[in-house]
Amino acid sequence: xxxxxxxxxxxxxxxxxxxxLKCEQHMGHRAMYWxxxxxxxxxxxxxxxxxxxxxxxESVPSRFSPECPNSSLLNLHLHxxxxxxxxxxxxxxxxxxxxxxxxxxxxGTQLSVL
Amino acid sequence: xxxxxxxxxxxxxxxxxxxTVKCTYSVSGNPYLFWYVQxxxxxxxxxxxxxxxxxxxxxxxxxxxxxxxxxxxxxxxKPSALVSDSALxxxxxxxxxxxxxxxxxxxxxxLSVSS
Numbered sequence: 001x002x003x004x005x006x007x008x009x010x011x012x013x014x015x016x017x018x019x020x021l022k023c024e025q026h027m028g029h030r031a032m033y034w035x036x037x038x039x040x041x042x043x044x045x046x047x048x049x050x051x052x053x054x055x056x057x058e059s060v061p062s063r064f065s066p067e068c069p070n071s072s073l074l075n076l077h078l079h080x081x082x083x084x085x086x087x088x089x090x091x092x093x094x095x096x097x098x099x100x101x102x103x104x105x106x107x108g109t110q111l112s113v114l
Numbered sequence: 115x116x117x118x119x120x121x122x123x124x125x126x127x128x129x130x131x132x133x134t135v136k137c138t139y140s141v142s143g144n145p146y147l148f149w150y151v152q153x154x155x156x157x158x159x160x161x162x163x164x165x166x167x168x169x170x171x172x173x174x175x176x177x178x179x180x181x182x183x184x185x186x187x188x189x190x191x192k193p194s195a196l197v198s199d200s201a202l203x204x205x206x207x208x209x210x211x212x213x214x215x216x217x218x219x220x221x222x223x224x225l226s227v228s229s
Contacts, residue, residue: 004157033216042204042219043158048211055214090157097215099146099208100165105157 006091006106014114015081021109023074023091029104031097032074034066035090037108043090049074050097081113116141116209118188120220127195128228135190135223137205146208147188148217149179151201158204164188175199195227 004025013019023032031050035043048056049068063085065077074091088108094101118139127133139145146165150158162173169181179190190203205220 031214040202040222040224042222045211045216045218048214048216050214056211056216058211092157099144099215100163101208101215102148102160102163103158103217105150105159107155107157110155 004091004093004104004106006089006109008109009107010110010112012112012114013078013081015083017081018077018079020078021076021089021091021111023076023106024072025093025104026072027093027095027104028071029093029095030071031094031101032068033092033094033103034074034076035092037088037090039088047076048097055097078111081111083113086111086113116145116207116218118147118205118207118218118220120203120205120223122223123221124224124226126226126228129197130194133192133195133199133225133227135203135205135225137188137190137220139186139188139205139207141186141207145181145188147179147181148206148208149173149177149188149190150204150206150219152204152222153201161190161203195225197227197229200225200227 034046037043046060047066052068067075090108091106092103148163149161164181172178206217
Protein backbone atom coordinates (compact mmCIF):
# COMPACT_ATOMS: atom_id res chain seq x y z
CA UNK A 1 0.00 0.00 0.00
CA UNK A 2 1.70 3.19 -1.21
CA UNK A 3 -1.22 5.53 -0.70
CA UNK A 4 -1.92 8.51 1.45
CA UNK A 5 -5.67 8.77 1.93
CA UNK A 6 -7.37 12.06 2.76
CA UNK A 7 -10.98 12.61 3.77
CA UNK A 8 -13.19 14.33 2.94
CA UNK A 9 -12.31 15.19 -0.66
CA UNK A 10 -14.43 18.33 -0.53
CA UNK A 11 -15.58 20.42 2.43
CA UNK A 12 -17.71 23.54 2.62
CA UNK A 13 -17.91 25.26 5.98
CA UNK A 14 -19.07 28.50 7.50
CA UNK A 15 -16.81 30.79 9.48
CA UNK A 16 -18.30 29.64 12.79
CA UNK A 17 -18.08 25.92 12.10
CA UNK A 18 -15.68 23.38 13.51
CA UNK A 19 -14.52 20.64 11.19
CA UNK A 20 -11.61 18.23 10.86
CA LEU A 21 -9.55 16.97 7.95
CA LYS A 22 -8.20 13.44 8.17
CA CYS A 23 -5.15 11.77 6.65
CA GLU A 24 -4.07 8.14 6.84
CA GLN A 25 -1.08 6.15 5.59
CA HIS A 26 -0.07 2.52 6.11
CA MET A 27 3.44 2.63 4.70
CA GLY A 28 5.09 2.71 8.11
CA HIS A 29 6.23 6.27 7.52
CA ARG A 30 7.25 8.19 10.62
CA ALA A 31 6.95 11.72 9.25
CA MET A 32 3.70 13.39 8.20
CA TYR A 33 3.02 16.82 6.81
CA TRP A 34 0.26 19.33 6.16
CA UNK A 35 0.56 21.69 3.21
CA UNK A 36 -1.84 24.39 2.00
CA UNK A 37 -2.13 25.10 -1.71
CA UNK A 38 -3.96 27.91 -3.48
CA UNK A 39 -4.91 27.46 -7.13
CA UNK A 40 -1.93 27.48 -9.51
CA UNK A 41 0.44 28.17 -6.59
CA UNK A 42 3.03 25.97 -4.88
CA UNK A 43 2.13 24.03 -1.75
CA UNK A 44 3.04 25.95 1.42
CA UNK A 45 4.28 24.01 4.41
CA UNK A 46 2.11 24.25 7.53
CA UNK A 47 3.13 21.51 9.96
CA UNK A 48 5.49 18.55 10.22
CA UNK A 49 5.14 15.64 12.62
CA UNK A 50 8.09 13.38 13.22
CA UNK A 51 7.54 10.23 15.28
CA UNK A 52 4.14 11.62 16.32
CA UNK A 53 5.64 14.81 17.73
CA UNK A 54 5.16 18.23 16.19
CA UNK A 55 8.58 19.22 14.87
CA UNK A 56 7.76 22.13 12.57
CA UNK A 57 5.03 24.77 12.80
CA GLU A 58 5.37 27.39 10.10
CA SER A 59 3.72 30.14 12.18
CA VAL A 60 0.28 28.92 11.23
CA PRO A 61 -2.71 30.75 12.84
CA SER A 62 -4.21 28.98 15.85
CA ARG A 63 -7.50 28.44 14.03
CA PHE A 64 -5.63 25.49 12.46
CA SER A 65 -4.82 22.81 15.03
CA PRO A 66 -2.94 19.65 14.01
CA GLU A 67 -3.10 16.35 15.81
CA CYS A 68 -1.23 13.08 15.32
CA PRO A 69 -3.08 10.38 17.32
CA ASN A 70 -0.78 7.59 16.12
CA SER A 71 1.88 6.90 13.52
CA SER A 72 -0.68 6.25 10.76
CA LEU A 73 -3.07 9.13 11.30
CA LEU A 74 -2.87 12.89 11.01
CA ASN A 75 -5.73 15.29 11.61
CA LEU A 76 -6.14 19.00 11.02
CA HIS A 77 -8.83 20.60 13.18
CA LEU A 78 -10.41 23.75 11.80
CA HIS A 79 -12.24 26.41 13.78
CA UNK A 80 -13.39 29.95 12.99
CA UNK A 81 -11.79 29.96 9.57
CA UNK A 82 -11.77 32.93 7.21
CA UNK A 83 -12.75 32.94 3.52
CA UNK A 84 -9.06 33.39 2.62
CA UNK A 85 -8.39 29.97 4.15
CA UNK A 86 -10.20 28.39 1.22
CA UNK A 87 -7.61 26.18 -0.50
CA UNK A 88 -6.53 22.62 -1.24
CA UNK A 89 -5.09 21.04 1.90
CA UNK A 90 -2.55 18.36 1.16
CA UNK A 91 -1.28 15.70 3.50
CA UNK A 92 2.02 13.93 2.83
CA UNK A 93 4.22 11.35 4.48
CA UNK A 94 7.81 10.19 4.27
CA UNK A 95 9.89 7.44 5.79
CA UNK A 96 11.73 9.98 7.93
CA UNK A 97 12.73 13.62 7.76
CA UNK A 98 16.22 13.10 6.38
CA UNK A 99 17.24 15.39 3.52
CA UNK A 100 16.99 12.68 0.86
CA UNK A 101 13.48 11.55 1.78
CA UNK A 102 10.77 11.87 -0.85
CA UNK A 103 7.23 12.75 0.10
CA UNK A 104 4.13 10.79 -0.81
CA UNK A 105 1.09 13.05 -1.20
CA UNK A 106 -2.61 12.46 -0.81
CA UNK A 107 -5.09 13.89 -3.31
CA GLY A 108 -6.07 16.64 -0.90
CA THR A 109 -9.18 18.14 0.63
CA GLN A 110 -10.64 21.06 -1.29
CA LEU A 111 -11.90 23.44 1.41
CA SER A 112 -14.31 26.31 0.82
CA VAL A 113 -15.02 28.72 3.66
CA LEU A 114 -18.18 30.78 3.22
CA UNK B 115 18.06 29.82 3.37
CA UNK B 116 17.60 27.10 0.78
CA UNK B 117 15.36 27.97 -2.15
CA UNK B 118 14.56 27.07 -5.73
CA UNK B 119 13.37 29.29 -8.55
CA UNK B 120 11.41 28.37 -11.66
CA UNK B 121 11.82 31.24 -14.12
CA UNK B 122 9.01 30.23 -16.49
CA UNK B 123 5.32 30.29 -15.61
CA UNK B 124 4.45 28.28 -18.71
CA UNK B 125 6.24 26.10 -21.24
CA UNK B 126 4.57 25.15 -24.51
CA UNK B 127 5.86 22.31 -26.66
CA UNK B 128 4.52 20.19 -29.52
CA UNK B 129 4.02 16.47 -29.01
CA UNK B 130 7.12 14.50 -29.98
CA UNK B 131 9.47 17.42 -29.38
CA UNK B 132 11.95 17.52 -26.49
CA UNK B 133 10.93 19.50 -23.45
CA THR B 134 12.85 21.34 -20.75
CA VAL B 135 11.44 22.84 -17.56
CA LYS B 136 13.96 25.05 -15.80
CA CYS B 137 14.92 25.23 -12.14
CA THR B 138 17.75 27.03 -10.38
CA TYR B 139 18.68 26.60 -6.76
CA SER B 140 20.25 28.55 -3.95
CA VAL B 141 21.61 26.22 -1.30
CA SER B 142 24.33 26.36 1.28
CA GLY B 143 25.97 22.98 1.60
CA ASN B 144 24.87 19.90 -0.33
CA PRO B 145 21.67 20.36 -2.36
CA TYR B 146 18.86 17.83 -2.11
CA LEU B 147 16.67 18.58 -5.10
CA PHE B 148 13.40 17.09 -6.28
CA TRP B 149 10.88 17.32 -9.11
CA TYR B 150 7.16 16.72 -8.60
CA VAL B 151 4.23 16.81 -11.01
CA GLN B 152 0.63 17.75 -10.24
CA UNK B 153 -2.34 16.88 -12.44
CA UNK B 154 -5.58 18.90 -12.06
CA UNK B 155 -7.34 18.45 -8.71
CA UNK B 156 -4.75 15.95 -7.54
CA UNK B 157 -1.89 15.73 -5.08
CA UNK B 158 1.73 15.84 -6.14
CA UNK B 159 3.56 12.88 -7.59
CA UNK B 160 7.29 12.34 -7.19
CA UNK B 161 9.29 12.26 -10.44
CA UNK B 162 12.95 12.18 -9.40
CA UNK B 163 15.55 13.48 -6.98
CA UNK B 164 19.22 14.45 -6.89
CA UNK B 165 21.18 13.66 -3.77
CA UNK B 166 24.72 12.98 -4.91
CA UNK B 167 26.54 11.11 -7.64
CA UNK B 168 25.69 11.21 -11.34
CA UNK B 169 24.65 14.61 -12.61
CA UNK B 170 22.01 13.05 -14.86
CA UNK B 171 19.16 11.63 -12.84
CA UNK B 172 16.53 9.41 -14.41
CA UNK B 173 13.01 9.32 -13.05
CA UNK B 174 9.44 8.26 -13.67
CA UNK B 175 7.51 8.48 -16.99
CA UNK B 176 10.68 8.96 -19.07
CA UNK B 177 11.73 12.18 -17.34
CA UNK B 178 15.29 13.01 -16.42
CA UNK B 179 17.01 15.97 -14.83
CA UNK B 180 20.49 17.38 -15.16
CA UNK B 181 22.25 18.72 -12.10
CA UNK B 182 24.73 21.48 -12.96
CA UNK B 183 26.72 22.75 -10.00
CA UNK B 184 28.46 25.61 -11.81
CA UNK B 185 25.15 27.01 -13.07
CA UNK B 186 23.24 26.02 -9.91
CA UNK B 187 20.56 24.47 -12.09
CA UNK B 188 18.46 21.32 -12.02
CA UNK B 189 16.45 21.35 -15.26
CA UNK B 190 13.82 18.71 -15.98
CA UNK B 191 13.95 17.15 -19.43
CA LYS B 192 12.21 14.62 -21.62
CA PRO B 193 13.37 13.63 -25.12
CA SER B 194 9.87 13.33 -26.60
CA ALA B 195 6.86 15.05 -25.04
CA LEU B 196 3.40 13.48 -24.79
CA VAL B 197 0.07 15.29 -24.57
CA SER B 198 -0.47 13.45 -21.28
CA ASP B 199 2.62 15.20 -19.85
CA SER B 200 0.59 18.42 -19.68
CA ALA B 201 0.50 19.33 -15.99
CA LEU B 202 1.97 21.62 -13.33
CA UNK B 203 5.60 20.87 -12.46
CA UNK B 204 7.31 21.83 -9.23
CA UNK B 205 10.99 21.88 -8.41
CA UNK B 206 11.69 21.49 -4.68
CA UNK B 207 14.53 21.53 -2.17
CA UNK B 208 14.88 19.96 1.24
CA UNK B 209 15.58 22.66 3.74
CA UNK B 210 16.16 22.80 7.47
CA UNK B 211 13.38 24.24 9.59
CA UNK B 212 13.30 24.36 13.35
CA UNK B 213 13.67 20.77 14.55
CA UNK B 214 13.63 19.00 11.22
CA UNK B 215 13.70 19.26 7.46
CA UNK B 216 10.89 19.90 5.02
CA UNK B 217 10.34 20.12 1.30
CA UNK B 218 9.99 23.66 -0.01
CA UNK B 219 8.63 24.19 -3.52
CA UNK B 220 9.30 26.58 -6.35
CA UNK B 221 6.37 28.52 -7.78
CA UNK B 222 5.65 25.90 -10.44
CA UNK B 223 5.71 25.75 -14.24
CA UNK B 224 2.68 24.79 -16.30
CA LEU B 225 3.65 22.49 -19.15
CA SER B 226 1.30 22.42 -22.12
CA VAL B 227 1.92 19.81 -24.82
CA SER B 228 -0.08 20.26 -28.02
CA SER B 229 -0.96 17.48 -30.47
